[in-house]
Amino acid sequence: MSQVPGQSGDGPRLAKVPSGIEGLDVILKGGFLQGGITIVQGKPGAGKTILGNQLCFNHAAAGGRALYVTLLAESHARMLLHIGNLEFFRSSAIPDQLLYVSAFPVLEADGVRGLLALLRQEVGAFKATLLVLDGLVAAEKAAASDMEFKKFIHELQTHATAANCQMFLLTSGGENPEVATSEHTMVDCVIEMRSRLHGWRAERDLEILKRRGDGFLRGRHAFRISDAGITLFPRFEALFATPTNAERVADTRVSTGLAKLDDMIGGGLPGASTTLLLGPSGIGKTTIGLQFLSQCTPDDPGLFFGFYEAPAGIRAKAAALGLPLLDNLDQGVVEFLWQPPTEASLDEICAQLLISIRARGVRRLFLDGLGGLVKLADDPGRVGHIVAALIHELRALQVTTLISKESDDLLGSLSVPPASMLAVGSVSDIADNILLFQFIRLRSRFYRSVAAFKVRDSRIDDHAHLFEITAQGIVVDTSPDRAEAMFLEAAAQPRAPDSPTGTLTHGQRPRGE
Amino acid sequence: MAKILVVDDEFGIGELLREVLSDDHHQVVLATNGRQGLQMIAKEQPDLVFLDFMMPVLNGPGMLKAMMEDPAMAQIPVIMMSSLPKVSVDERAHGHVAFVHKPFQIETIMDIAAAVLAGRKNPPD
Numbered sequence: 001m002s003q004v005p006g007q008s009g010d011g012p013r014l015a016k017v018p019s020g021i022e023g024l025d026v027i028l029k030g031g032f033l034q035g036g037i038t039i040v041q042g043k044p045g046a047g048k049t050i051l052g053n054q055l056c057f058n059h060a061a062a063g064g065r066a067l068y069v070t071l072l073a074e075s076h077a078r079m080l081l082h083i084g085n086l087e088f089f090r091s092s093a094i095p096d097q098l099l100y101v102s103a104f105p106v107l108e109a110d111g112v113r114g115l116l117a118l119l120r121q122e123v124g125a126f127k128a129t130l131l132v133l134d135g136l137v138a139a140e141k142a143a144a145s146d147m148e149f150k151k152f153i154h155e156l157q158t159h160a161t162a163a164n165c166q167m168f169l170l171t172s173g174g175e176n177p178e179v180a181t182s183e184h185t186m187v188d189c190v191i192e193m194r195s196r197l198h199g200w201r202a203e204r205d206l207e208i209l210k211r212r213g214d215g216f217l218r219g220r221h222a223f224r225i226s227d228a229g230i231t232l233f234p235r236f237e238a239l240f241a242t243p244t245n246a247e248r249v250a251d252t253r254v255s256t257g258l259a260k261l262d263d264m265i266g267g268g269l270p271g272a273s274t275t276l277l278l279g280p281s282g283i284g285k286t287t288i289g290l291q292f293l294s295q296c297t298p299d300d301p302g303l304f305f306g307f308y309e310a311p312a313g314i315r316a317k318a319a320a321l322g323l324p325l326l327d328n329l330d331q332g333v334v335e336f337l338w339q340p341p342t343e344a345s346l347d348e349i350c351a352q353l354l355i356s357i358r359a360r361g362v363r364r365l366f367l368d369g370l371g372g373l374v375k376l377a378d379d380p381g382r383v384g385h386i387v388a389a390l391i392h393e394l395r396a397l398q399v400t401t402l403i404s405k406e407s408d409d410l411l412g413s414l415s416v417p418p419a420s421m422l423a424v425g426s427v428s429d430i431a432d433n434i435l436l437f438q439f440i441r442l443r444s445r446f447y448r449s450v451a452a453f454k455v456r457d458s459r460i461d462d463h464a465h466l467f468e469i470t471a472q473g474i475v476v477d478t479s480p481d482r483a484e485a486m487f488l489e490a491a492a493q494p495r496a497p498d499s500p501t502g503t504l505t506h507g508q509r510p511r512g513e
Numbered sequence: 514m515a516k517i518l519v520v521d522d523e524f525g526i527g528e529l530l531r532e533v534l535s536d537d538h539h540q541v542v543l544a545t546n547g548r549q550g551l552q553m554i555a556k557e558q559p560d561l562v563f564l565d566f567m568m569p570v571l572n573g574p575g576m577l578k579a580m581m582e583d584p585a586m587a588q589i590p591v592i593m594m595s596s597l598p599k600v601s602v603d604e605r606a607h608g609h610v611a612f613v614h615k616p617f618q619i620e621t622i623m624d625i626a627a628a629v630l631a632g633r634k635n636p637p638d
Contacts, residue, residue, distance in 0.1 A: 075615075076567070077616040095605070105522060105545035
């Protein structure tokens with residue numbers, strides 16, 4: 001048995017063998033234990049067979065030899081047809097490094113004793129270092145008693161260790177796979193794969209129920225099955241429970257792209273801070289984000305991560321405003337990523353976001369917007385934790401971030417507390433700075449205003465200022481006097497009886513964007 | 514009518530071939546690995562063998578090699594079956610007269626069995 005001499009403890013440890021599935025190896029903190037047995041359970045369609053095959057092909061690609069043994073499972077020909085188009089599939093690996101055999105005739109004729117003998121023989125003859133047994137439930141049913149089945153698992157475990165062969169036993173897990181069975185106590189690792197419905201949307205997740213001898217990331221982790229096979233997204237808030245680098249408070253200031261707004265917040269945004277742009281739809285939050293990204297340079301690259309407006313729409317908006325963003329996009333100084341908030345998982349999106357940021361050394365991020373992240377969450381209770389973890393990591397990566405959030409009220413009068421509006425536990429968890437945007441409805445017109453509600457470590461102009469969206473971009477009023485007068489006049493004008501707070505009714509829209 | 518041996522480890526393949534070849538008035542015997550297959554040849558003296566490529570205990574190429582080395586078996590025509598590409602099978606197995614790619618159609622099996630039993634030199638693949 002391969003052992004790694006004393007690491008943090010004073011005894012030898014079993015070596016780990018990476019699965020080749022990046023997210024899974026992250027969850028397992030390096031991989032599966034060499035010479036161990038793992039039970040992979042899940043209902044039909046959960047993805048067990050794809051996982052088993054992906055493990056085999058990855059193992060073969062790394063120079064190992066894998067044996068895929070089926071009992072009462074899909075025929076090999078059909079299985080190879082199904083997985084043949086997946087990216088991990090390499091026909092050249094079969095049959096010299098990866099072999100498919102059926103053990104069902106032996107199980108049927110000689111029971112689990114015969115099956116055990118066959119597995120031992122085939123592992124030895126093929127010099128397999130990884131074995132997948134697909135259809136463990138057939139062996140369980142063929143065993144004469146619970147004791148015989150337990151002995152089968154125990155002897156297989158012994159053989160796996162002696163032969164230095166990782167073994168994966170795939171099973172549909174009976175009627176209630178969430179109930180731990182006796183064989184769970186005998187193996188090194190138990191993985192549960194699930195597919196759940198959230199409304200009309202189906203989401204897949206994987207959980208390590210048990211792992212002997214070493215730590216792992218607990219909880220459910222989202223995964224996706226695509227042409228790439230299984231891609232796993234470790235639970236974001238667990239993976240980034242602490243940022244990868246110590247957070248540093250930068251003493252630099254980062255321009256918003258609007259000189260007057262920079263003045264209002266003490267000379268620009270604090271570097272590596274997060275700013276919420278909180279306001280109603282149509283008031284100009286996205287435009288502010290575009291002006292922010294227009295300041296990017298090759299040494300200060302940016303990323304637009306949007307959920308709502310498609311790339312063509314954003315380009316058209318930037319062109320209409322005469323912003324230099326188009327050049328930045330064309331030269332790769334700013335990257336545009338668009339993800340409709342429909343089918344992806346929150347963990348996947350956050351992971352993708354960090355990959356893009358790290359790949360290009362992004363320093364300016366505009367996330368448009370927070371509501372898109374919230375919609376992706378299968379469990380609203382996780383949103384606050386995930387967003388907080390993301391924000392901490394962005395700070396650690398020295399990214400200055402703007403995040404838009406649409407207020408529930410069409411005028412943006414902040415009639416609900418910010419924490420409720422943001423669907424997060426605490427505003428301070430996610431926002432160093434908050435800029436409030438609000439429409440002022442005066443007679444037949446709607447005017448736009450912006451106010452610095454909170455800016456980290458800064459002396460701020462705490463007046464609201466009017467602003468307009470012009471053909472040259474956003475222009476902020478240098479004086480707060482007009483805004484002050486309008487707020488006073490708006491407060492004095494009579495309100496419609498059915499809208500006591502002065503909010504817009506359906507069908508009324510402010511002019512502008 | 515001929516006696517045909519089907520050697521395949523997968524549940525369902527041997528049973529299916531027995532059904533369709535029996536309908537064509539052939540006698541069919543089954544084995545689930547190469548070692549069993551050699552024993553069945555010695556016992557049953559088949560006219561034709563359908564032989565799977567990947568099997569436990571003794572695989573298709575191993576059984577075919579043993580047949581070729583035994584004068585009593587070397588003349589029995591063998592049709593290899595596999596989900597692997599024909600070129601991969603031909604590189605690793607020597608002495609078969611035809612190849613059937615899995616998954617196959619029943620007509621393919623009937624046609625190729627008839628052709629091989631009729632002694633055609635180039636049976637349909």
